[in-house]
Amino acid sequence: MRCPFCAHDDSQVKDSRPTEDASAIRRRRQCSSCGARFTTFERVQLREVVVVKAGDPERREPFARAKLEQSVALACRKRGIEQERIDQLVSGIQRQVETSGDSEVSSQRIGEMVMEGLRQIDSVAYIRFASVYRDFSEARDFEEFASTVRDVGHDG
Known part of the structure; x- marks a missing residue:
């Protein structure tokens, strides 16, 4: 693993353990050249999936967690909202994408x-995401969308 500090190609694993949701392995590493310590995460990737862009179906890019x-x-x-809850949402979506059987x-x-995931977690986060995803351009767009959103339980 390349050191992010000095770009040396060799590092030693000092500690490995699963993440809290067991979706990845967290590894503490130390560079054999400069001695810097850093953390990497290793995740299972079930298949290569390509994302087809909505605005330009000719444009494709690899799925990026x-x-x-x-x-x-954002x-x-x-x-x-607890980071663990966000990680669970992202991991769940990644799993759905990779296990769908489709390469695109x-x-x-x-x-x-x-x-759908944010709607279950937090209504404000849901509206924030929707404002970008649905390209709200005026305050009226927020008002109309927000009036359709029922407030959901928020842990924070």
Whole structure:
């Protein structure tokens, strides 16, 4: 594993343990060149899945868990939602995508899965995500959408 500090190609694993939801292995590593310590996560990837973009069906890119995590985290920012709950949502969506049997999934389908998951967790995060996903352009768009949302239980 390449060191993120000095780019040396060799590091030693000092500790390995499963993450809280057991969806990955967390490894603490130490660079054999500069001695820096860093953490890596190893996840099971069941299959390569390509995402077909909604606006341009000719545009395709590999499914990226990090991109999904970033979108969900942004919607949940400052909502007091536990990171474990966000990780469970992202892992569940990734599992659905990888076990669907299809080698391609539309970005629209992924967006719908995120919206469904966020709707169950937090109504504000749900509306935030929807505002980007559905491209709200005016305050009226928020009002109309928010009026259809029933408040859900929020742990925070």
